[in-house]
Amino acid sequence: MEKLVITPTPHIHDNITIEKIMLLVLIALAPATIMGVVMFGLRALLVILVTVGSSVGFEWLYQKFTKQEITIKDYSAAVTGLLLAFNLPPTVPLWLPVVGSFVAIVVAKQLFGGLGQNFINPALAGRAFLMAAYMPHMAGGFVEPLTGFFDFDVIAMATPLAPDGTWDFLSLLIGNHGGTIGETSAILLILGGLFLVYKRIITWHIPATFIATVAVLTFFLEPGWTLETPAFHVLAGGLMLGAFFMATDYSSSPVSPLGKIIMGIGCGFITVLIRLYGGYPEGVSYAILLMNCCVPLIDKFTKPKIFGAKPKEKKAKA
Amino acid sequence: MHPPHYKDTENAETVDILPKEGEEFVYPMLQHIGAPCDPLVEVGEKVLVGQKIGDTSAFLATPIHSTVSGVVERIEQTLMPNGLKANAVYVYSDGKMTESPELNKPHDYENMARDEIIEVIKQAGIVGLGGAGFPTHVKLKPPPGKNIDTIIVNAAECEPFLTTDHRVLLEETDKIFLGLTVVLSLFPGAKGIIGVETNKMDGIKKLEEFCEKPEYKGKISVARLHPKYPQGAEKQLIHAITGRQVPSGGLPADIGCVVNNVDTIISVHRAIFRGRPLMRKIVTVTGGAVKKPGNYKIRLGMTYKDMMEAIGGFKTEPAKMISGGPMMGAAMYTLEVPVTKLSSAFLALTAAEAVIPKEKNCIRCARCVDGCPIRLIPFELNQFSLHGERTKFRENHGMDCIECGSCSFSCPSKRHLVQSIRAQRREVLKERSS
DSSP states (O other), rough: OOOOOOSSSOOOOSSSOOOHHHHHHHHHHHHHHHOOOHHHHHHHHHHHHHHHHHHHHHHHHHHHHOOOOOOOGSHHHHHHHHHHHHOTTTTTTTTHHHHIIIIIOOOOOOGTTTTOOOOHHHHHHHHHHHHHHHHHHHHOOOOOOOSOTTTOOOOOOTTSSSSTTOOOHHHHHHHHHSTTTTSSSSHHHHHHHHHHHHSSSSSSSSHHHHHHHHHHHHHSSEEEEETHHHHHHSSSSSSHIIIIIIIIIIGSSSSSHHHHHHHHHHHHHHHHHHHHHHSSSHHHHHHHHHHHHHHHHHHTTTTOOOOHHHHHHHHHHH | OOOOOOOTTTTTTOOOOOOOOOEEEEEOOSSSOOOOOOOOOOOOOOEBOOOOOEESSSOOOOEEEOOOOOOEEEEEEEEOOSOOOEEEEEEEEEESBBBBSSOOOOOOOGOOOHHHHHHHHHHHTOOTTTOOOBBBBHHTTTOTOOOOEEEEEOOOOOSSSSSSHHHHHOOOHHHHHHHHHHHHSTTTTTTEEEEEETEEEEHHHHHHHTTTSTTTTTEEEEEEEEOTTTTSSSHHHHHHHHOOOOOOOOOGGGTTTTEEEEHHHHHHHHHHHHHOOEEEEEEEEEHHHHHOEEEEEEEETTOOOOOHHHHOBBBBOSSSEESSOOOTOOSSOOOOOOOOTTEEEEEEEEEEOOOOOOOOOOOOOOOOHOOTOOOOOOOHHHHHTTTTTTTHHHHHHGOOOOOHHHHHOOOOTOOOOOHHHHHHHHHHHHHOOO
């Protein structure tokens, strides 16, 4: 008994790890990834590979350069890379995702202290930068799906949310319409999101309130008061991707259930404002980024009441 | 929070381990929360089973009894399983187990005054046997003005590995009901509720059969609790059963409740109906390194070393030894410590079971927030603790932490949350007392 381990409590731990969480997110994104490649072909696959590869690469480089522990094996950089790729049109030049990865991983994540310290969603930070700096590539690269897997001569096609966009509900569900690589198949994103809820990686609060807010607001704000309007707004664009996979980013979302509900409602509200009255056809990512900045404030005002606090207050009033 | 149960010993009937000649029994004079006892015996003196060997006039204290017959060898400091030190009486057992003539005098509690009954309980050395060791007679005397309407018996046993409460539910059911009847007689109008988690269904069924008996019907009931950690913590148990919340910084009596561990109730039975003080503790001995895992009735004062010898020892060299459960028990570095009233389990883990996980960045996943029974934000308190921000620590209710370890258990980054919070709490307490 010479080599006894002595530690404070607890002596057992749950078998959940960061790696497992990130891996489950990757699994949840896999169906939509495959669908993106099926729809937009080899070109989309290349964009995905370059984005994920450069994200992981930048994480490795930064940590090597700053003499930190290398944490690429926790898959968090891969998740960020994949989410960034999901937000890119299929025909972007391949240097573009590399620039986006740099902004996402180095600027938004590592400069703020790495995993868990970023105040905004890194993938969305990368996308916002690309939108601002390379607008023509980001806004104009949308193409018609299923035009041949190896065919790089693609036909341009507007997204359903664009003023000249065309759509029908089945294509919105399946994903055979113009859009970014990962956002088009609402049904696969919902399935992936529900998988994460089932696995207790995320909770229902943000996605449910985000989507519900968009549905309710578009129903009342758009003329006609038809159910078609909210259904379209919920299924089109990046709402499912944003609600299930982006707004739920741990480090840039509130911790308490009430805080998460406020986050979801806020995201939905801003999304609708941008979509209906703003200059962009799509507002999900800016809505999330704006709400990310409100998280410290939300957290501050939604601290859970501690056990045993309530009766005391009542007594003081009586 | 729902840690795995690991209750492999739940079907292991309690085995009585008798002291042998030549074994050294160690009786720390502090086996409860409160003031330490003074030794009543001298070196060289003969003592008998059940003889009082330590007492004090302090209110918050209970006497200590010898559990063997033999000779007092020495009186000196000993280490206890919880890592603290206390003055102790060492008795060399003669193996005869000659009982004190004071023993085995039952009390007719129905014809005794309230204070007399409580005095018998005090003199029997009874403390809370759930691990905290709060003197039971003090609990039974709540401050005046508190109207107690619910007596809760704690048999939740939410801590993984532990199965002693489960065993007594099955093996000593009648004593639980008789003991609880005595306690209920102290609080006219109060009802008894036995709280059990539903991973002990055989125990619940047996209790519910007893509840149907005419003498208990309408007075004692069973609360089926969905297994959850830390439900056995006093305030959490009260909330689960009655829906009432003990105010922050308050006592169960503030909301009309008194909670006693199930084995404490059995000790009350033993003191009243059999006239015997608290002399044994049932200990779950388990873990990958133990040869014969099970539940053992151990005489207080027996060293863990003698206990392990008596029950077959180790299968492999243990890499980690824990007194208590895996969530709140203390790691031990020696077996030369006695079983005390506070002991509940002894775990001997193998190297594979005793891995220390590496701490990583907090990812703000809020699992610790969801798991905290007090609804604190452990990852924030962790930061305040590490940065020594004591004011913020207190403002965010760090002092309400019950140190159950749920946060550290559920953390995917394996951060030492409760560890840092505990350390900061000690600092604040130190500051307060100075």
